[in-house]
Every structure is written in structure tokens, then in C-alpha cells.
Amino acid sequence: MAEVLTLTGGAALLSTVPTRSPGHGTVSLLITAKALTTIDILLADCSHIDLADLASTTTHRYELQMIPTRVDNITGDAMVEIRGFGITDATGVSLALQLTIEDRSTQDVFVVDHRVGELQLSAAAPVATARLPHAVFTLRRAG
Secondary structure, eight states: OOOEEEEEEEEEEEEEOSSSOOOOSSSEEEEEEETTOOOOEEEEEEEEEGGGGGGGGSSSSEEEOOOOOOOOEEEEEEEEEEEESSOOOEEEEEEEEHHHHHHHHTTTTEEHHHHHHHEESSSOOOOOEEEEEEEEEEEOOOO
């Protein structure tokens, strides 16, 4: 039976950039992609993350609301978007993702870690985007 890899879960790991205060406001996170080359799809989202919660140096974990998607339907790179609401001060956010991919034919579960990096938000530019390379969804098997 051919493997059927499906993106089934995930988490966003967020912290503020150490040299800046987190400011005020909230952020939401979206992961979108193209399916079958032409269809825009939502893979995951997480809304209403309070920037004040990111004030400590600790990395905070937020579960993503995933829409199960077959990996072979994702065409090209996905996009990660962080959108700020009510931001008053420039804020740097460090983002990493943990994505869960299941092989439906073998019931194997894989967790893929990807560091997105630092994204800058401000009142004048409340949206930041980053590419999520398609290679993140490609599992390399030993052997």
C-alpha cells in the first residue's frame, strides 16, 4: 500500500525577541498553502495570543487548529502569517513550528520541527509573513 502522509496536528512555539518588550495587543497565526496548484487552502490557525503573555524569556506553546491535509496535495511552499491587533509598540516575535504528520497506511506518526525565525510587527506594519518550505512536509526515510 502506498504511503498517505497527512498533516494532522501542530503547535506554534513563540517568544519575544530579547531586546524588545512585547508591547500590547494580540496576534493570530495562519498557515496557508496552495493545493493542486490553484486552490488556496488554510492548513492551520491560532488566534488571540496575548503579547503580554510573551513578556518572559520562556518560549510559549500554542496548539494550532489544524485542518487535516494530505501532504501530496500541497503544491509548493506554504506561507506563515502573523497578524497583530492593537499593537502599540514595535515587537519582535520568534517563531518555531512543530507539525505532526501521519502515515495513514502504517499508522506511523512523525513530528517535524521548523524554525521560522524572527518576525517584526508594529502599528504601521501589523502583518509579517514567512515561507514554510515544502521540504518541511517531505519525510526522508533511512535505508
